[in-house]
Amino acid sequence: MNEDQKVNASGLPRDHLEAASAENVSAAVSSQTPVVEPEPELVVNPWDIVLCTSGTLISCENAVVVLIICHNPSLRAPMFLLIGSLALADLLAGIGLVINFVFAYLLQSETTKLVTVGLIVASFSASVCSLLAITVDRYLSLYYALTYNSERTVTFTYVMLVMLWGTSICLGLLPVLGWNCLQDEATCSVVRPLTKNNAAVLSVSFLFMFALMLQLYVQICKIVMRHAHQIALQHHFLATSHYVTTRKGVSTLAIILGTFAACWMPFTLYSLIADYSYPSIYTYATLLPATYNSIINPVIYAFRNQEIQKALWVICCGCVPPSLLQRARSPSDV
Template identity: 30%
Template sequence: MDTPVLSWLLNRSLLLPLDSAQHPELRLDLLGTKASCLQLAATRNVNIILQHYNFSGKLTNRHSGDEGMGLLRTAFAVISCIIILENLLVLLAVLRCLRGRRWVYSCIASITLSDLLAGIAYLCNLCLSGSKTFQLSPQLWFLREGILFIALAASTFSLLVTAIERYSAMVRPIAENEASKTLRLRGLIVSCWLLALVIGLLPLLGWNCLCDFQACSVLLPLYSKDYILFSVVMFSIILLGIIGLYISIFHLVQASSRQSSSRHGRRRSLRLLKTVLMILGAFILCWSPLFVLLLFDVFCETGACAHLHNLDWTLALALLNSGVNPVIYSLRSVEVRRAVGSLLCCCCVKAGLCKPGSCLVISDINSGSSTESSLSPKHWELIYKTLWPSPSAGAERAAHLFCNKSR
C-alpha cells in the first residue's frame, strides 16, 4: 500500500468523530497483516481500540449526547457508591467481630469482598467510558474490563466453596477442630482468588483478539469470542453445581428433621430453603440476562447483531446482585446483623453523634446464635431497653471496651 494512502488512513483513524458510523476504509485488516497491525498498535501510530469499536459497529449511531456521565450514568454511579459502602460495612463488621467464629464467615467475607470489588470496578468503568475509552491503552482497557470478570469469578468460586463445605459437613460429618477447618478454608479461598485473578486477566495475558477482527466480540470488542464462551460455560456449570449441592443439602436437612420429629428441625430446614432460594434466585435473576447476551454475542456474526451493542443495562442488573447479597446476609443472619449494628454504634459513639447508652453495643457477638437464627425488630427493641434503659457509666465503659478492642 502506498505511503500517502497509509498516512491518510492513520490520520482518519486518529481523527474519527464519535458520532460517525462504520467506516470500512478504517479497518486495520486492510492495512496489512496481523503482525504489522500489532506493530502499529504497539507504537501508538493507530488507535487500535477505536478500530475495534468501529469494526464491531459500536460507533454506529453514537452521538455527542452519549458522552459525559448523563443522568442515567450518574444514577448508576450513585448506586455503585451505595453498593461499595454497604459491602464495606458488612466486610469490616465480619472481619472485626466474627473473624474468629465459624468457618462460614470466611466465605461471607470472601463474597462480600468480591461484591465490593464489583462495585469499584463498575464505578471505574463508568468513569473511564465514553470518549475516555479511546484514550486508554489496550492494557488499561483489558484491566478495566478484567476487574469485573475477577469479581464475578471470585464470587462464584466463593459460593461454590460454601456449598461444598456445607454438603461435605452433612454427608461426612468428620470431627475437625474449628480453628484448623477455618485455616484450611481460608487457604482454599485464597486459592480461589488467585484462580479468579488469572481467569479475569487472561485477555491481558494474551487471550484476546487484537487485530483479529473476525474473532472479536461485539459487546467487548477487544475480547475473543472463545474467551467469552469459555467464561460463560464455566460460570454456568459452576452455578448448576451450586444449585445441585444446595438441593441435596435441603433434602438431607428435611430427612433429618423428619427423623427427629422436632418442630425446630422443620423450621430450620424451611429457613435454610428460603435463604438458599434468596441467594441463588438473586444470582440467577441478576446474572442470567448478561450470560444470555454474551452467548448471543458468541454465536452472532459481526455486523448482524445491532441489538447487542448496548451492554449497560445488563451490567447494571448484574451489579445489583452485589447490592442484594449484603442485605440477604444481614436479614438472614442475626450474628451479621449484630456485628453491623455494633460497628455502626461504635462509629456513632466515636463521632459523638450519640451517647453510648442510646444504642446497642453487643459484647457477646461471638456467643450468638447460628446464621439460621433471627430476631424481630420488637425483640431488638426489648434488648435495647433491657440492657441500657438510659445512658450510664456502665454502658459507656462497655462501648469503650468494644469499640477499642484489637482488630
C-alpha cells in the same frame, strides 16, 4: 449628487470604496488567524451512569461488611472468611465499575480499558467462585456437623480461598496478557475488548458452577428436612411445626439460588449467542442485573447472619437488642 456620493476615478462611490476596503482588511486578518474548531460535546451514555451508580452502591455496601469482619476477631470462622471473600470480591467489582466509567470518559486509552475490564472480570469471577465456596462450606457444615469445627476445615477453607482467587486473577489477566480483540475487531464479544472465546469460557464456567451449586443445594435441602424431622421427634413438636420449619429452610435456599440465577443467567446466555455486532443496549440490559447480584449478596449472606448483625449493632448503637441475643439458630438458617 452631493459631495459624499461623488464618483472617483474608479467609477465607484466613495462609501462603497471604504466598505470594500474594510472587507479586504477583515479577510486578510481572518486568513492569518488559525481556525479553532469547537471541541466535540461529551455525550454520556445513560446506561453507563446507571452502571456507575450501581458500582458506587456495591462498593459502599460491601465495604461495611469487609470492615465488620476485619475489625472483629471473633469473626474468624471459615464461614466468615468466605463471606469476607465474597464481600471483598463485590467491593472490587463495584470499584471496577466506577473506575471504568471514569476512564471511559476522562482518560480514554486501550491500556486503561484492558486494566479496568480485567479488574471487573477478576472481581466478578471471584464473587461467583466465593458463592460456590460458601455453598460447599454450608454443605460440609451440615453433612459433617460433628467434625466441621476442626482444624481440617480451616485448612480446607484457606485452600479454597487460594484456589478461587488464583483462578479469578488468572481470568482477569487474560485480556491484559494479549487475549483481547484489539487487533481483530471481528473476534470481539459483547464486552469489548474480551474475545468471543474468552466470553464463552467465562459463560461455560458459570453454567458449570451453577449446576454444581444446584446439586449441592438439593443435598442441603434433604439434610435440612432430615434434621428438622429429627428435632421435631426429639421435642415432640407437632407435624405442622415440622412442616413450617422445613418449608422455611427450603424457601430460603430457593431464594438464594433463584436470585443468583435471575441475576447472572441472562448475561451468561447472551454472551454465548451474541457478538460485537449486536446492539449495545442488549449488553447493558443483561449486564445490569448481574451487577445487582453484588448488591443483594450482602443482604443474603452477611446481614442475615446473627454474629454480623450483633457486630453491626455494636458499631452503630453500642449495644445488642435482647431479641437478637435470645434468638436461637434453627435448621432453616442455612
